[in-house]
Amino acid sequence: MSSKRVVFDFDIAFTNGGGIQGQDFRLDIDGDTITDKELADYIVNDMQLLMVRKVDIINKHYITEAHKRKPVNLKADEKLVDLSHTIFDGLVTYKGLPAPIICDYLSREQSKVNYEEGTEFQIGKITMVTNTGTYIDCPFHRFEHGKDLSEVALEQFADLDAVTINAKDAIEIGKEYFVGKELRNKAVLVFTNWAKHWNTELYFENHPYLTGEAAQYLKECQVKLVGIDSHNIDDTRGKSRPVHTTLLGAEILITEHLCNLDKLPENGYKFNAVPPKFKGAGTFPVRAYASLG
Structure with a gap:
């Protein structure tokens, strides 16, 4: 049965100088796509590289081809489990206690007068009791x-x-x-x-x-x-x-x-x-x- 593979070149630079390049690398993946960041992390970890400054993924594309080894499944390798509820404006955590108010202190639109074009910021304001969410x-x-x-x-x-x-x-x-x-x-x-x-x-x-x-x-x-x-x-x-x-x-x-x-x-x-x-x-x-x- 055929599966997805990613084909790519890479260019790695090190913090202590020098670098390495690779062309036409092929990697079995579990899924249809993989991000450049995920590919970069995989290369660095798999090659046990140290002092990496920058990884550029170049000419990335996908092909359908039989897998040669166990595919990369980054989601299956995730080891952190989030145990917290999301806190949002108006959330009632405990009846009788006020819900949080989450709003702008400085909106992006308001910030435009303080910064050059394309440099907007948002500063948020949160009012809440400490017993909120997880x-x-x-x-x-x-x-x-x-x-x-x-x-x-x-x-x-x-x-x-x-x-x-x-x-x-x-x-x-x-x-x-x-x-x-x-x-x-x-x-x-x-x-x-x-x-x-x-x-x-x-x-x-x-x-x-x-x-x-x-x-x-x-x-x-x-x-x-x-x-x-x-x-x-x-x-x-x-x-x-x-x-x-x-x-x-x-x-x-x-x-x-x-x-x-x-x-x-x-x-x-x-x-x-x-x-x-x-x-x-x-x-x-x-x-x-x-x-x-």
């Missing part, structure tokens, strides 16, 4: 003298060994979901499948949550962070918040409103959820993601 909670969110975003060490947000706990379709998530798991010093991400209701009325009602006993168990296991793809890690039907109190009191961070947890393996990956370094704030949106490789 966010992380630090101890200051719950405790007046707890560490705020600026005081928590970077290594508590980034490059954390992680495990996924499958609590799909459960509402009350107790200690039994965590017993027998390797949890110490890890980010524990609880998959409930509740993210499927994001930005709907169903998201706010009867959502999954952890029990106080589960939080105490996680504290005893000395986990670093606990995340959930639900409206709140606590049961919001009452006025107490035992999970927030237990975890944040032990300086265990909390990430709420995650998504795409169904795309994660049970273990063997890294979790990242880094917020800006604000003083005097205990919660802020993050671009949470997992690194699978």
